[in-house]
Amino acid sequence: MQKIDFQEFLQKDRECSCKKVHRCDIETILISRDALQKVPELIKQQEYQKICIIEDNNTKQVAGDLLEKILKEQDIFPKRICFDDVFLIPDEAALGRIITEIDRETDLILAVGSGTLNDLCKFISYQLKMDYYIIATAPSMDGYASNVAPLISNHAKVTYEVSMPRAIIGDLSILKEAPMNMIAAGVGDVLGKYVCLMDWKMSHIVTGEYYCTEVVKLVEQAIDKVMQGTDKLALRDEDAILSIMEGLILSGIGMSYIGNSRPASGSEHHLSHYWEMMALLSNGHIELHGTKVAIGTVIGLRLYEKFFQDLGIADSYHAFQSAEPEFHPEQWSAEIRRVYLGAADSVIALENTSKKNAPEEMKRRKEALLNQRDLLQIEVKKLPKADQIIKILKLLSAKSTPEEVGVSEETLRDSILYAKELRNRFGILQVLTDFGLQDAYAEEIIEYFRSVK
Numbered sequence: 001m002q003k004i005d006f007q008e009f010l011q012k013d014r015e016c017s018c019k020k021v022h023r024c025d026i027e028t029i030l031i032s033r034d035a036l037q038k039v040p041e042l043i044k045q046q047e048y049q050k051i052c053i054i055e056d057n058n059t060k061q062v063a064g065d066l067l068e069k070i071l072k073e074q075d076i077f078p079k080r081i082c083f084d085d086v087f088l089i090p091d092e093a094a095l096g097r098i099i100t101e102i103d104r105e106t107d108l109i110l111a112v113g114s115g116t117l118n119d120l121c122k123f124i125s126y127q128l129k130m131d132y133y134i135i136a137t138a139p140s141m142d143g144y145a146s147n148v149a150p151l152i153s154n155h156a157k158v159t160y161e162v163s164m165p166r167a168i169i170g171d172l173s174i175l176k177e178a179p180m181n182m183i184a185a186g187v188g189d190v191l192g193k194y195v196c197l198m199d200w201k202m203s204h205i206v207t208g209e210y211y212c213t214e215v216v217k218l219v220e221q222a223i224d225k226v227m228q229g230t231d232k233l234a235l236r237d238e239d240a241i242l243s244i245m246e247g248l249i250l251s252g253i254g255m256s257y258i259g260n261s262r263p264a265s266g267s268e269h270h271l272s273h274y275w276e277m278m279a280l281l282s283n284g285h286i287e288l289h290g291t292k293v294a295i296g297t298v299i300g301l302r303l304y305e306k307f308f309q310d311l312g313i314a315d316s317y318h319a320f321q322s323a324e325p326e327f328h329p330e331q332w333s334a335e336i337r338r339v340y341l342g343a344a345d346s347v348i349a350l351e352n353t354s355k356k357n358a359p360e361e362m363k364r365r366k367e368a369l370l371n372q373r374d375l376l377q378i379e380v381k382k383l384p385k386a387d388q389i390i391k392i393l394k395l396l397s398a399k400s401t402p403e404e405v406g407v408s409e410e411t412l413r414d415s416i417l418y419a420k421e422l423r424n425r426f427g428i429l430q431v432l433t434d435f436g437l438q439d440a441y442a443e444e445i446i447e448y449f450r451s452v453k
Contacts, residue, residue, distance in 0.1 A: 004225075004246045009253050018212040022257035024164070026145060031170040031245050033238070036067055036135070039110070040074035042167055048108040048131070051078035054098060054121055055112040056088055059137045063174050064112045067135060078110065079103060083117075087286050090119045091152040098124050106130050111165075114182065115141040115289055118165075119149040126162035136170040138178035139186040139245045141290055142222070144168050145252025148261045150273070155281060156343035157273040157422060159265075164256055168249060176241045181288060183233055184398035186244050188294025190226040190251060191392070193219050194383055195300035196266030199427030201379055206368045207426050215254045215263050222250035230392060267303075267420065267427040268296035274419035275407050281341050287405040294393055295402055299416070299445055302386040303428045306444060307437070308377050321370060323436045325362035332357065336421065339414045347421045354424040362434040369431065390452060401449050409446050416442040 006029040014022045030038055043051065051071070055064040060082050071078055081101050088094060098120060102109075109132035111121035118134050118141075125132040126149075134144055143149075145168060150159045197216055204211035225247035229240030254263040261269075272292035279286050310316040332351075337344040351357060369376065393400040402412045417438045420429035432438040 003242065004250070006249065014257075016212060016214050018210070018214065020212070022212075022215070024145065024253050024256045026164050026166065026168065026256075028167040028169075029145070029249060030167070031172065031175075031242060031249070033172045035169050035171040036063065036070060036174070039067065039133070039135070039169060040071055040076055042133070043071075043076060043108065044074070046108075046131075046166075050103060050105045051076060051108050051110060052102055052106045053078045053080045053110045053112055054082075054117060055080065056083040056085065056117065059113040059117065062137050062177075063135055063171070067110065067112060079106070088116045089152055089280065089286070090116045090150070094120055095123065095151070099128070102128070104128075108132065108166075110135055112137060114138045115143060118143055119151060122149045122162050122165070123151060123160060125165075126160075131166045133167040133169060134165045136168065136245070137174055138182040139170075139175055139241060139248055140178065140182040140189070140288060141186060142189050142248040142251035142255075142264055145249045146255035146261065146264070147259065148255060150261075152277075152280065154343065154346060155277065155341070156346045157277055158346075159261055159423075161260060170245050172238050172241060175245060176236045176238055180234075180397065181291065183241070183244065184393070184396040185288040185290030185294075186248055187226055187230060187233070187290070187396060188292075188297070188393070188398065189290035190223055190244075190247050191389055192266070192268040192290075192293040192297045192300075193223050193251065193264060194389075195268040195297050195304070195428070196262075196264060198304060198379065198383060199266035199300075199425070200262055202369075202376060202428075202431075203426040205372050205376060206365055209426065212258065212263075215257050218257070219251055219254045219263050222247040222254070225250065230395065233396060262425070266300070266425070267429045268293050268300045270419040270422050270425075270427070270429060271296035271299060271415050273422055274415045275402075275405065275411065277340070277343060278411055279406065281343070284406055287399070291399055292405055294389065294398065295400060295405060295407075298386045298389050298400065300428055301383055301389060302445060302448055303416075303432070303441060304380050304383060305385065306441065307428065307431065307435075308373075308380045311373055312377065317373075320366075320435055323366075325359050325366060325434055325436065327357045327359050327362065336418065339418050340421075350424060351421065356424050356426075356430065357433065365426070365430075366434045369434075386448075387452075401452065403449065412446060412449075413442045416445060
């Protein structure tokens, strides 16, 4: 497998066929064996003077202690902030602790970890105008190179546009020893791109949303890199781990090029975010992001498969054509308060601003989709089947059903109906509402997972 030269993507203006200029301002991406040894050299090149390591108890043992030792050997003496939470949540409390404890003279944060620590440090770096490096401890998610940070704010999952790390450091001797469920989560996060890219293309065709074929090719390359290594992951093969890490970073670069998460996050992520919020509100167990995204991908693919299959049946097509979109604001608001509880106000506020569920908008999108159904059906046929994703997850001994991640049938049903309300972003979940099919298809998904147990 050919190793990617990330320098071709970094700190260069790339004029694109989409008429935009793309740029990724990361200075260094270093994924190699013993990469940790290179950190002092990078620090000295940039003449950073006051360093702060931010970690948790797990990442401290995995990489933080070794990093501090390497730095001290080169006369660099960092401050350390270590979270001892069993399940660290990227919320106001965690951000507040960092802001309280970090020295204001800090000019470089070294985030030691993966998803949650990366998001927290990315946000703090942006707000306090401090550079940061991410020292990756697991190939578990694709946010390393992105310029977005999904955080929990007032009980809701909110994605903030922030800055990127100055450097991504991935030491393969550390990454390959990550827990297998975290490695599988990284695979799951990239598998989600099948659904999100289809959502994006469908939105471009139906609503005219901006779309970049070059960024799509980049994310498709990320999928290819990850799929190349899945059969060797159980052996913790170093080349396979490298491929997954490269795929995750490519996906993040795609987001940085666009300036938001559209190339890497669609209906599958909305489902994952909803389940996470419900777990937080009920003090339940929080599963890894990529694990939930993979299951959301199974659902998204199944919904695409069934909807466009039904659309090709004459009787169903005529029924779809004649259905009138309905939206009853008071009834909808009551349902949002039931399912989102303390986070409901922000969800309702988004609808009041975007009016994505207004009947005239739903009708316009429905008609546009029907007019383009032949083109869309061609694209949907290129997608893998839901069963194929389950097969890959089982190969990795990963969780593959909502039940396995603590999502009840009631929560699953609610997520198919209301997870889309978290973002003003058109995808397969919104299509179901536009055609009045959300209840029927939610039941179909529930039956589907009953059959695959």
